[in-house]
Amino acid sequence: MATPFGSMGVRDIQRGLAAKEFSAAEVARASFERIEAADGVVHSFLETTEALAADAAIRIDTAIAEGRLAEMGPLAGVPVGYKDNMNLTGTHTTCSSNMLRDYVSPYTATCVEHTLRAGALPIGKLNMDEFAFGSSTETSAFGPTRNPWDIERVPGGSSGGSAAAVAAGLVPVSLGSDTGGSIRQPGAFCGLVAVKPTYGVVSRYGVVAFGSSLDQVGPFARSVEDAALALNALAGRDELDCTSQPCDVDFTANLAEGVRGMKVGVVRAFMEAEGLTAEVKAKVEEAAAVLRDAGAEIVEVELPHAQAAMSAYYVLGPCEAFSNLARFDSVRYGYCDPGHKDLGSQYEASRAAGFGPEAKRRIMLGSYLLSAGVYDTYYYPAQQVRTLITQDYAAAYERCDVILTPVAPRTAFKFGEISDPTEMYLSDMFTISINIAGNGGMSVPVGLGAQTGLPVGVQLIAPPFRDANMFRAAAALEQHYGVAPVAPDFADGKVGA
């Protein structure tokens, strides 16, 4: 392919396809060539799906030959990667766990299916923290993913592979899942637009469950428009996930509107939070000024119970994980430890060998928190705190259309730098309350931090099912900061096609 592929967005690809500068088959090949050249270092993909991509490309190229490209959907000819907790028929879906090392999907998740129906070229499955338990992708049983901006550093997590693949220009769009920050935090660490839609916007059918009242699927991209196009493909009611809601919003519709007349809330307590680094704080303040200069009104809002979100999450998440991970029984699928004479010892040995340390911690914690006597001390109050947090947001949204906060308290950290689990959990201090309340939130890249020189993201948070609000504000930030670049060491010309 003559045109550099790495920095191409959705519209660039579709323009080139329409002009017959290249074919969808060549686009797929370019993506695989870049993976071949770069992913030995980045380690974002666990499996690539050349045959599936070739089949999808043939459909697009046939449509182009017949003059039907416009009918092929919003992601026509666009390479897409999928977090490895998403089923795609015939691929391994491992959740980066030894428990599912050999599992082959007999069906396809609705979110994946929606991208395929929208014309996407499926490129492969992406690395993650084991069962999505983590904020660094270091807990993957198959080795960590490296941050393309600095390969000594983590890409964030748990959707670290999904973020790194887009940041390295291997694919322009990927999907991740977010239970407490697992899309937004790696999005910030890798300098991407990364969207956790409102709970209910995207079906979770076929996505291996972690925290069922918290999990939501969303896209990574380098531009706001690409993320909006991807979400257009993903959103909507699916009868196979009873929490999914009808959605006929075009998330690209108001990107050019600007923010004049919009009210943007800022949370003083978040800006003064312990652990928030000076460079991230400065960037959030700068982003607020950018939005103000673009015509938005900045208002102060309060989320008084947000400080409890962290502990509520580390009650609710493990409890739901404990329940969801009970399905790994070594009988129907998953790792089975050989040679046991009774089922009980087969269970214990299989789960001991199949789950990594963080998965075991969360399962054990959930088991404890749900036990008699303890339930009333933690689980029930956590659900009450959830009510208070939801009410906080509702009150805040009476005063603003969108809330602006940090995504993560700092930029990407080095491998092994954070080994204490409770310290690692602080990575999600600004993102977790959104999952607790169910709102939509997204990470928007705002350039590099003054101290570390690494990408910084700001978080925009929208009222439930008003995700279009945050896209509108994100587009205004992008007007100022520009579309996010591919990480410099992986820019066109340095790597692959």
Added chain:
Amino acid sequence: MTQHLSEADVRGIAEYARIGLSAEEVVTMTADLNAIIDSLKPITEFDLDGVEPTFHPIGDLSNVMRDDAVRGSFTQQVALENAPKQEDGSFLIPSILGEGGDR
């Protein structure tokens, strides 16, 4: 740090959660869990009298039933494809009551 759990407690939880832990793992797990449970303290410090719990972020939903009609689903063969052990079209497990043995 408060000692919420003893090593014996942790062994009991592991048994309930069906996770075999080595003696060494019990020691680290006990320390880790006690630290994590300590960090959950804020949840116990709110005045929550009269606050209704929210068990689910979308509150005002009612149950939806589809028509009771037969639809396509996995064949028996597909359902067994990922089974570690199978025999005669069924999942194969060792004895539940302890006797028998691995086949």
